[in-house]
Amino acid sequence: MNGCEAVYLINKTENNIQKIEEKTFCDLEFKEREHLQEWIAKSPNALGEELLIRQKEFDGFFDTSERLDLLALDKQGNLVIIENKLDDSGKNVTWQALKYAAYCSTLSKNQIKDIYQQYLERSGIAEQAEDKLVEFFDNVDYEEIALNKGQTQRVILVARIFRGSADNFV
Numbered sequence: 001m002n003g004c005e006a007v008y009l010i011n012k013t014e015n016n017i018q019k020i021e022e023k024t025f026c027d028l029e030f031k032e033r034e035h036l037q038e039w040i041a042k043s044p045n046a047l048g049e050e051l052l053i054r055q056k057e058f059d060g061f062f063d064t065s066e067r068l069d070l071l072a073l074d075k076q077g078n079l080v081i082i083e084n085k086l087d088d089s090g091k092n093v094t095w096q097a098l099k100y101a102a103y104c105s106t107l108s109k110n111q112i113k114d115i116y117q118q119y120l121e122r123s124g125i126a127e128q129a130e131d132k133l134v135e136f137f138d139n140v141d142y143e144e145i146a147l148n149k150g151q152t153q154r155v156i157l158v159a160r161i162f163r164g165s166a167d168n169f170v
Helices: 032-042 093-104 109-122 129-136
Strands: 007-011 016-020 051-058 068-074 079-084 154-158
Touching: 032 051, 032 068, 032 079, 051 109, 051 129, 068 093, 079 093, 093 154, 109 129
Parallel strands: 079 154
Antiparallel strands: 007 016, 051 068, 068 079
């Protein structure tokens, strides 16, 4: 918040409001991977659309040890790269996310399915990735599902404050 805004708790029974003190995730001792990433992985619809999380901490890039936070699919079959920052985006988050989108641009349908299968197995889910994909795409036959067609990756950045935004300039 920029100092002009505030958040209030409304008590309808007592007909009053009370200003709530702003706290950061760090103030509350939340962690990026342990908390924020898990919240989104468990409830990706919190990002405003139906997404299928396919991998956490994905590091399957050739010749690099970098990891993207969450890899998802949207209902159109596009890969969605989700990069999380707890409170402050940092100055390189955009570049970082674009780099991950470029890394994912060549993933084939079978590679995407295999990555998802690894995620399911690591998560202790005894289902087949192909079946879960069919279910996500409203029971369309697997052969008819187009994934990462035309290399149309999307990026979602999650942070409380994005460095360089107009609200951060004095």
